[in-house]
Amino acid sequence: MAKRLSLREFQEDLVRRFAEARSGDRRALLGVRAGRENWLIDLTDSGEILPVPPLAPVPLTCDWFRGLANVRGTLFSVVDLSAFHQGSPVAPAGPARLLLVGLRHGVNCAILVSRAAGLRSADEFQPDDESADERPWVQARLRDARDHLWLKLDVPRLLADRRFLQAGLD
Template sequence: MRDFQSQLSARMQQARISTREQTSQLGLQIGAEHCLLSLREAGEIVAVGTIAAVPLTQPWFLGLANVRGNLVSVVDLAQLRGHGPTVIDKQCRIIAFGPSLAFNGAVLVSRVLGLRDLAAMTLQPAPVQGRMANRYRDTDGVTWRQLDVSALIADPQFLQVGR
């Protein structure tokens, strides 16, 4: 597992500095959905450890976690989007938001699926507005929704964690 994370981290770093940066995306599974996350918006990826619950918050706000010495708020994005809560298992990961966003937050994802190339996908018509901006279809016929973290952290519902 550590080798996989090290390799993924190295590939993400390489993709950040490559000329194809805009087409390299991190593939995620959030609930039952396949999602894409821009490498510019992705920060640290860590296994789910202790998450300190915060009283009187929305059910989708899981609490606070220490991610490499930084305290971040953790949101179950599947639950925020109206699906059931994510069952935390050994494949789940916490993905902190990238430093360029200047927001100490993170999302819980069911699985990290590795890097995906948008150039090899087809943009689907009728993009979804909001947190999932565009839809793409890969060569296997899988539909991927692009997660827009910038829009997410500006969403009043996301910012209102109190009950």
């Protein structure tokens, strides 16, 4: 039977791993999956990652704007990263996670992803120069050892993008 960890041990381990990553450890990227795409986010731009809390829908918004989440008394707007890129909507249950990406940039914004893929090292990837990506928040296209495509997310560019900021229906 698999070893069971208490929630406290799990959180302490996660905090330790994030601290190591932020202090120059070689694993400085967080990997997530959103729909059919793999994304890499610099740990300096990523925030807390947590199970999806109940979401309060907001009327007259785009389908990719999933609503508001209350995280310890603070409201965060929630964007489904897959649906924002015209992919399948992420079901906010099971392995799905909420990544609080805007705190460092003064924005209470979270992205909904299908699952977390763990901490990664930039050394694990090679540039993919086969084609360019038209999305300005895609900082780089990378391939791992198994030839899977990963997109490096430029969080400040995403948060500043006009389309991302305009969640209301026209």
